Amino acid sequence: MEQFIGKFISLHCNDPLGVFQGQIVHIDPTDQKITLEKAFQNGYPYHSRQVILSAKDINDLEIIEASNDPSFSASVSIKKPIPKRPGYSLSDKQVPSRENFFKDSPKKVLDACSKLNSFSESIRNLSKRDKQRQRWMMKDEEAFGSPVDHHMPADFDFEKNLALFNKKAFYEEINASKPDVVRNADKKGARYRCDENILNSKSVNKRIIVPLKDSIEYVTDSGLIVPSLPPELRKKLLALAERFGLSFERQSEIIGRACTEMALLLVGGARRLNPQNQHQCPNIAVLCGSHRTGSQGVNCARQLASQGVKTIVYIQDPVDLTTEMTHELGLYRMTSNKVTTNLQDLASTSVDLIILALLDSKSTTENIITPAASWANNNRAQVLAIDPPKHGTPGVTAKYSLVPALPLAYDACNGKIYLCNINIPLQVFTDVGFTEYASPFGPKFFMVLHPNDSLVS
Incomplete structure (x- = not known):
């Protein structure tokens, strides 16, 4: 078997193997196998350096050349066939190898020479542009003419590869490698703005200390604690402020202004009051x-009317009007907006907001639901209450409540509590018995209060 080592052979195998050509490097007589290198399969270079074929797969064997035969000095070059483009005929002219050329008969040699000469003449007759185009075409054939399917491996199995990766164990390994103590170099210091203080200041949670507080404490958005007052203490505070010159008319004007701003926000603000949206002008019932x-x-209805809002005022007790009520109604009627004592006028009016002032904070009437209260509760519009009683207006669940100075301990039926600053001087708080008072309003004219569930009062 050693005499066949180095020979080039052509093997015709069973389907789908096809035809193999290559040089014998090893023959295994025991297993009936032959090993080839420099192999071609069906005219294409084999993707591996060696190929092993079994005798049972081989149908025919043909020896092409022995590599150590002294009668020939030239070696065989097994050319890969170049695929042809449609209409391209140059690759049809296969140049015979040197050995096959001389082995043929003299007549065939002369015919081949004449064909080569005629081919050379035709090449010489081509113009320079055609020659350049021909070179490009030949380069394209060499670079892109052969298929690459045999070079491409099988499709990558992403799911199988992903199953090999244990993410849980990998992350546990990463976490285990982290130190338990963070080094000082790894800590990032806090970044301060130019107007922030880097020194810790004294806690400012409590800046209002009252002589007597009720059962609920409130907290602002900035974290300040606002205590609730008993009704008698707040009544004393407002009365003393009035005696010092902060008259009820001034207080009423401030509360009316704050209620007007809240109402405008609730009905849509600038969007609803745009001169180009007259058809969307809001309606508010008071x-x-x-x-x-x-x-x-x-007072609030008058200020809303001056902003261009359509208002209707309902008077629940038109017979026994107070002096303040008579004065405010006289001013309101000058706005040409409607005043009514008939509940049917309200029923026929579509409103965007209801401002509730049926009872004051000193009212003691309980569990008496008036027709106006029933209408307000059944209406789909939001309800904004002005300084309601501690337990709310019977039969009405307000969504918002606006209260002056300091709050009472309100029930949940009064909705979200908004505190209005009516500008009471500090001396008034001191005279009432406040140990300490600092304004919680900051830049705001009125602000929301939240029940302070984190502290026990």
């Missing part, structure tokens, strides 16, 4: 009783 809080509701 329900008033005959007392000071009712006069504040009428």
